[in-house]
Amino acid sequence: MSAISVKNIEKSYDKGAVKALKGINLEIEEGELFGLIGPDGAGKTSLFRILSTLILPDSGSATMMGLDVVKDLWKIRKIVGYMPGRFSLYQDLSIEENLNFFATVFNTTVKKNYHLIEDIYVQIEPFKKRRAGKLSGGMKQKLALCCALIHEPKILLLDEPTTGVDPVSRKEFWDMLGRLKAKGITVLVSTPYMDEASRCSRIALMQGGNVMEVESLSNIIGKNNMILYALRSKEMHRLLKDLREFSGSLSAFAFGDEHHVRLSRDEEAEELYAFLLHRAHEMVNIRKINPEIEDVFIQLMQEQHS
Amino acid sequence: MRNIKFMLRKEFRQVFRNKAILRMILAMPVIQLILIPLAADYEVKNINIAVVDNDVSAYSRRLTEKIKSSGIFKLSDYGQNYNAALKTVGQSKSDLILSIEPGFEKNLIRERSAKVHIAADAVNGIKAGLGAAYAQQIIADFNAEIVKELAAGTEQKFPVTVSSALRYNPYVNYYLFMVPGILVMLVTMVGSFLSALNIVAEKEIGTMEQINVSPLKKHEFILGKLIPFWVLGMLSITIGMSIAYLFYGILPAGSFLVIYSYAALYLLAVLGVGLLLSTFAENQQQATLFAFFILMVFILMSGLYTPVDSMPEWAQWISAFNPPRYFIKLIRAVYIKGSGFNDLGHEFLVTAAFALVFNILAIFSYNKRG
Structure with a gap:
């Protein structure tokens, strides 16, 4: 059985003016650390809010451990831990009191x-009497993760937990997620940082x-193989323009x-080099x-547009 | 039940940590009750009067003296030129002009009647109206004196004399009237606006979402929110009544039990207003603006300053749907007349209806939006 199963979920806002989700399908196995990767506005948060029973989908269905997100919401709330993108615990209560x-x-x-x-808790325990509002960003995230975990959820939903967190704390956070996966908890995590994709067992690339x-x-990288060259020259801005004008280039960014x-x-690399020298580029x-992953993402995005 | 207990523990902990709420609950009654009745005093004193004396006779001077010695008026100008007196009104030096015609004394003696003219600066309507009324009274008094003097020796009949007695508040103690009314506004603010702001804050900070993904039921959340403010409301009316006694020496003629029983019910109604408000507002700024608007209606339509009976009929109808109106009526009745449960059944009934309607509306709106 899939831990999370999403079938043709659609969601729009403002009476259909904004389409946030356009028929999403996903199957996530039990015990996976699954990453939703995509830029802002890809629809990641809308999907999280549907799965955590905060909003209803316009059409389609989704189940969490076999429970329907619309009909079985009270049962789902007991087995799911949700950590929203924005820190949303009581700022005027201490770490201990929040937990x-x-x-x-x-x-x-x-x-x-x-x-x-x-x-996780041992790292913030020395400050357990401190109000949550007075914690640093990394400590807030740790506390929020503790609060999302405290009822022993079977599925953990983490919406951009590392956005705005420093690189060291980000690494620590992903280490923690790895350990939760080892404990058998299914983790669905979203991130706009492509480099975090390598930490996930599988990823879904989302866009629009x-x-x-x-x-x-x-x-993903194997399947979307491509011939790729990295270039530098003295005038980077003009270089990009010329690269795009080169007849053999499929894309340049x-x-x-x-x-x-x-x-x-x-x-074509030889031809490109000659072309650039002809355009009077120096130090090419x-x-x-x-x-x-980012190259693949951009390629997929372009394919989708054309 | 268990969950409500945890909600309450959390709420009270937060309330006691929130310095702003504590200040509101403790300092607001003190400041409002001490400041507002002193400032918003309706007794009009020191009315500046300009006398235009075109007669310059013994009688005209006597009338001027009588007005001066009344204690209400201050002579700001005395002269023979009406336009000059009007100018002092324009300069805000005078509020009232009393113009005495030439031949005032002659007419009084010969015809037993004479005319004077009163003009009032109506920019400040209350001062003008009361000033003119006071002046008329003094002139009527003067009239009676003169008539009596001139008719000395002969039997003089005054067909009708009006004597008035003020019941319940014989010395027209302004504070006895005003302080309980302000107390009502205080309880209303705590019950409706503080509770609304508190709920909206959870929305704004995002903790509402955390609650919504938990097994905590909506009614548990709502009760957990409203009960603390019910308690705070009861606390603030207690503080308010203590101040009324300590500072103004005012005690209800009736029983505290009536006031507390009614306040308990009234708080349910205004908490419903607060809950309803919180479902409309997305953030605390919006909630504050809504609250500000509603508070103005609450105050102006409640009979706190202007009697409901003297409002136009349509305004009286609006005021019938204004909860503070009933509390103000009730608390004044208990404080001043000593009314009991039997006399106030109507207020209890209407307020119970408010409590029911507002809370049902709020829960309906909450479910639709939540």
């Missing part, structure tokens, strides 16, 4: 499920309310301090690279 409150609301105690949160691809990271250009054949540096 105790959410434990009692779920009819359990911190003591009973301490084993689940122990590795659609799921473009569902695979493991290596499979800025990627950090380099430009990535996709070609249809390796032989060209090298072949292996595509990363």
Whole structure:
């Protein structure tokens, strides 16, 4: 049985003016650490809000551990832990009080499920008397994760838990998610950071309310192989314009301090180099690279548009 | 039940940590009850009067003296030119002009009647109206004196004399009238607006969502929110009545039991208003603006300052749907007349209906939006 099963879910806002989800299908197995990857506005949060029973889908159906998100909402609320994108615990209650409150609301105690949160809680325990509003961003996320875990959920929904968190805390956070996966909890996590995709057992690439691809990271990259070159020159801005004008380039875009250009054949690299020298570029540096998740994402996005 | 207990524990903990709420509950009654009755005093004193004396006779001077010595008026101008007096009104130096015609004394003696003219600056309507009324009274008094003097020796009959007695509040103690009314506004604010702001804050911070994904039921959440403010409302009326006694020496002529029983019911009604308000507002700013608007209606349509009976009929109808109107009527009746349960059945009944309607509307609206 799938832990999360989503069938043709559609959701629009403002009486149909904004289509957030355009018929999404997903099957997530028990014990998976599944990543929803996509830019802002891809529909990730809408999907989370439907799965956590906060809003109703316009059409389609979804089940969590076999329970329907519309009909069995009270049962689902007992087995799902949800951590929204924005920190939303009581700022005027301490770490301890927040945790105790959410434990009692779920009819359990911190003591009973301490084993689940122990590795996370020990990091914030020294500050347990401190009000949640006075915690740093990373500590807030740890507390929110503890509160989402305190009732021993079977499924954990984490909406952009690492957005706005520093790189060290981000790494720590993903380590924690890895340990939760090892405990058998199904984790669905969304992120706009493509580099976090490697931490997931499988990922779904989302864009504009659609799921473009569902695979493991290596499979996605393997399946969408491409001939890719990274380029630099003295005038980066003009370089990008010229790369796009080159007849053999399938796509060209800025990627950090380099430009990535996709070609249809390796032989074209020589022609490209000659073309750029002809356009009077200086210090041209060209090298072949292996595509990363972001290259695949951009390619899929372009395919979807054309 | 168990969940409500946890909600309540959390709510009270938060309320006692929220300095703003504590200040509101403790300081607001003190400041409002001490400041507002002193400032919003209706007794009009120090009315500036300009006398235009075109007669300059013994009688005209006597009338002027009588007005001056009344304790209500201050002579701001004395002269023979009406336009000059009018100018002082324009400069806000005078509120009232008393113009005495030439031949005032002559006419009084010969014809037993004479005319004077009163003009009032109506920019401040209350001052003008009361001033003119006071002046008329003094002139009527003067008239009676003169008539009596001139008719000395002969039998003079005054066909009708009006004597008035003020029941229940014989010394027209303004505070006895005003302080309980302000107390009502206070309880209304705590019950409806503080509770609305508190609920909207949960929406704004996002904790409402966390509650919504938990097994906590909506009615448990709502009760957990409303009970603390019911308690705070009862607390604030207690503080208010204590201040009324300590500062103004005002005690209800009737029983505290009537006031507390009614307040308990009334708070249910205004908590319903607060809950309804909270379902409309997305954030605390919106809630505050809504509250501000509603509070104005509550105050102006309640009979706190202007009697409901003197409103136009349509306004009286609106006021019939204004909960504070009933509490103000009731608390004044208990404080001043000592009314009991038997006399106030209507107020209890209407308020119970309000409590029912507002809460049902609120729950309906809450379900639709939540």
